[in-house]
Amino acid sequence: MGGRLPPKGSKVGLLGGSFNPAHKAHCQISKEALVHLGLDEVWWLVSPQNPLKDTKGMAPLAERVNSALSIPKHPKVRVTTIESQVRSVYTADTLSRLKQIFPWVDFTWLMGADNLSQIPLWRDWQDIFNTVKVAVFARPGYSLQAANSKAARRFRNVRVSEKLARSLSTRVAPAWTIIHGQQLDISSTAIRNGKRKD
Numbered sequence: 001m002g003g004r005l006p007p008k009g010s011k012v013g014l015l016g017g018s019f020n021p022a023h024k025a026h027c028q029i030s031k032e033a034l035v036h037l038g039l040d041e042v043w044w045l046v047s048p049q050n051p052l053k054d055t056k057g058m059a060p061l062a063e064r065v066n067s068a069l070s071i072p073k074h075p076k077v078r079v080t081t082i083e084s085q086v087r088s089v090y091t092a093d094t095l096s097r098l099k100q101i102f103p104w105v106d107f108t109w110l111m112g113a114d115n116l117s118q119i120p121l122w123r124d125w126q127d128i129f130n131t132v133k134v135a136v137f138a139r140p141g142y143s144l145q146a147a148n149s150k151a152a153r154r155f156r157n158v159r160v161s162e163k164l165a166r167s168l169s170t171r172v173a174p175a176w177t178i179i180h181g182q183q184l185d186i187s188s189t190a191i192r193n194g195k196r197k198d
């Protein structure tokens with residue numbers, strides 16, 4: 001990974017995504033992660049290819065990286081191609097590589113509520129919860145099912161209340177929370193379909 005190395009003890013949020021294209025909700029949940037979790041930085045991991053998504057309609061990685069770079073966002077958000085550098089499309093693999101490369105960094109995985117419902121389909125999904133802290137962001141239409149999902153039930157004993165979200169950084173994995181911030185009804189799908197511009 002190029003650029004400045006995170007200092008010892010840094011708290012870094014990881015927002016993995018297709019960013020096909022990037023939009024305002026990605027910026028919004030990144031800002032909320034910085035504020036509510038007290039993170040030092042958020043890294044966007046632009047996925048080479050989500051293993052569960054169709055390759056048809058997936059713009060080339062360079063185009064999606066450009067979209068992530070060009071959208072206005074918080075100065076503490078960094079756009080990265082870490083997954084293509086470590087040749088991983090599976091989050092569990094990416095996280096174990098990141099922990100090897102940056103053993104001094106405290107990582108939190110960030111994702112929207114849709115992905116909390118879907119995560120049991122991911123490779124080695126329970127390892128993800130056991131490796132890093134997880135913060136889930138409420139999303140219009142998905143939050144109720146996410147709160148009762150298989151993953152939420154499996155890890156219910158280590159769920160941290162939203163009021164204590166900031167304490168995630170002092171905890172060891174597994175520990176996770178759901179943050180109900182400003183919820184934006186925006187998706188890359190709607191933008192690709194011409195239903196929205198942002």
Ligand SMILES: Nc1ncnc2c1ncn2[C@@H]1O[C@H](COP(=O)(O)OP(=O)(O)OP(=O)(O)O)[C@@H](O)[C@H]1O
Pocket residue numbers: 015016017018019020025026029110111112113114115137138139140183184185186187188189190
């Ligand atoms: N409106 C939103 N609210 C909360 N989280 C979101 C929102 N949009 C995207 N996310 C989260 O950001 C991460 C990256 O999302 P992604 O790039 O797939 O965007 P998307 O809008 O969900 O895309 P698509 O419509 O193509 O599936 C995922 O964890 C996703 O859940």
Ligand SMILES: O=C(O)c1ccc[n+]([C@@H]2O[C@H](COP(=O)([O-])O)[C@@H](O)[C@H]2O)c1
Pocket residue numbers: 015016017018019045047049050051052053089090091092115121122123
């Ligand atoms: O590891 C997996 O099996 C896996 C399956 C589906 C999605 N993911 C990751 O989930 C993140 C969000 O993906 P997306 O396409 O919803 O933005 C992104 O980092 C993907 O690589 C990971």
